[in-house]
Amino acid sequence: MLLSIILPCFNEEGNISLMYGDLNSVMQSIDMDYEIIFVDDGSTDNTQSLLKDIIKSDLRVKLLELSRNFGHQAAICAGLDYASGDAVIMMDADMQHPPQLIPELVNKWKQGYDIVYTVRSNSPGTSRFKKITASLFYKLINALTKINIPENSADFRLMDKAVVQEFRTLKESTKFLRGLVVWLGFKQYAVHYNAAPRREGISKYTLWKMIKFAFDGITSFSAFPLHLSTFFGVIVSISSFVYAAYAIYMRLFTNETLPGWTSVLVTVLFLGGVQLLSLGVIGEYLNRIYTETKARPIYIVRNVHQNMDPK
Numbered sequence: 490m491l492l493s494i495i496l497p498c499f500n501e502e503g504n505i506s507l508m509y510g511d512l513n514s515v516m517q518s519i520d521m522d523y524e525i526i527f528v529d530d531g532s533t534d535n536t537q538s539l540l541k542d543i544i545k546s547d548l549r550v551k552l553l554e555l556s557r558n559f560g561h562q563a564a565i566c567a568g569l570d571y572a573s574g575d576a577v578i579m580m581d582a583d584m585q586h587p588p589q590l591i592p593e594l595v596n597k598w599k600q601g602y603d604i605v606y607t608v609r610s611n612s613p614g615t616s617r618f619k620k621i622t623a624s625l626f627y628k629l630i631n632a633l634t635k636i637n638i639p640e641n642s643a644d645f646r647l648m649d650k651a652v653v654q655e656f657r658t659l660k661e662s663t664k665f666l667r668g669l670v671v672w673l674g675f676k677q678y679a680v681h682y683n684a685a686p687r688r689e690g691i692s693k694y695t696l697w698k699m700i701k702f703a704f705d706g707i708t709s710f711s712a713f714p715l716h717l718s719t720f721f722g723v724i725v726s727i728s729s730f731v732y733a734a735y736a737i738y739m740r741l742f743t744n745e746t747l748p749g750w751t752s753v754l755v756t757v758l759f760l761g762g763v764q765l766l767s768l769g770v771i772g773e774y775l776n777r778i779y780t781e782t783k784a785r786p787i788y789i790v791r792n793v794h795q796n797m798d799p800k
Contacts, residue, residue, distance in 0.1 A: 491521070491574040491575055492595065493577045494523060494577075494579075494580070496508065496579075496580060496581070497564030497579075497582065498527055499530040499564075501532070501536050501582045502536045502539055504583050505536060505539045505540060505543075505582065508582050511584075512591075515589055515592065518592055519592055521595065523549060523574070524550075524572075525550045527551070527552050529553065531555055531556075544795060546796075547796070550796075552792075552795070553793055554792040554793070555788055555789060556790070559787065563664070566787055566788065569653055569657065571790075575650050576598050576647055577648050577650070577653050578591060578648075579646060579648075590682050597680065602676050603677065604646060604648050604670060605647040606647075606678075607645040607646060607679070607680050607681070609643055609682065609683075610681045610683050636672050639679060651675075656673065
């Protein structure tokens with residue numbers, strides 16, 4: 490049996506050698522052949538050069554060099570497309586996904602589970618703000634969609650070859666892996682772990698990227714924002730008709746003067762705000778439709794590097 494290990498990399502020159510060394514040490518305790526697939530997602534540091542040096546001395550290591558930075562999710566998809574193992578493990582190269590957990594993932598797979606995913610019990614170095622917003626995100630997406638993503642689940646998981654083959658049939662351009670893996674079904678098992686502190690470099694997930702990631706997840710699996718826009722439209726329309734009826738009544742049947750600029754200004758601003766919000770939400774969904782109709786690949790592999798020398 491062959492185990493494929495996928496590691497997307499973006500400017501991880503300080504962690505590559507450490508991760509490679511730990512992986513090899515861990516794999517000595519597992520009675521399986523294995524391949525390590527590094528996916529260089531447009532790194533601008535010395536990451537690619539270090540990986541090429543590793544390839545020269547290890548026939549089990551493969552490097553997918555993407556033509557530019559396509560993003561973490563796309564890099565994982567590239568690795569999945571090139572993996573040939575009976576089981577595939579995806580994990581980050583920043584040392585926060587401990588390789589020491591691999592034997593347990595493999596053991597659960599051998600027991601009959603198709604997907605063995607991991608859940609972070611503790612993340613040292615993570616700010617309180619990020620923990621709170623992450624918790625809110627999982628609660629929100631689970632409330633708005635028909636899937637149930639475990640809170641604090643990570644893109645560190647093992648998938649059986651049959652699951653990988655089904656995943657490859659999903660052709661959508663904006664892939665939200667944590668949601669798609671749950672959506673696929675199959676027999677799944679959760680393994681809890683404590684994330685290791687980042688040894689080198691900084692997190693690549695900025696606040697803006699986290700917001701985009703959350704929005705991609707919600708819009709990929711829920712039309713609730715569109716329903717919310719409709720709801721606001723109905724409420725505003727009813728309120729407008731009620732206010733118009735009130736204004737006409739006051740003008741025709743009383744001598745009282747209506748408040749002028751304040752009420753008009755508040756009404757106009759409120760209506761304008763709701764309209765812009767609704768148009769923005771509709772625009773996001775239209776953008777996704779537009780992206781899907783173009784059917785562009787989610788990644789482009791510039792080169793595949795592998796040592797084919799049998800010596």
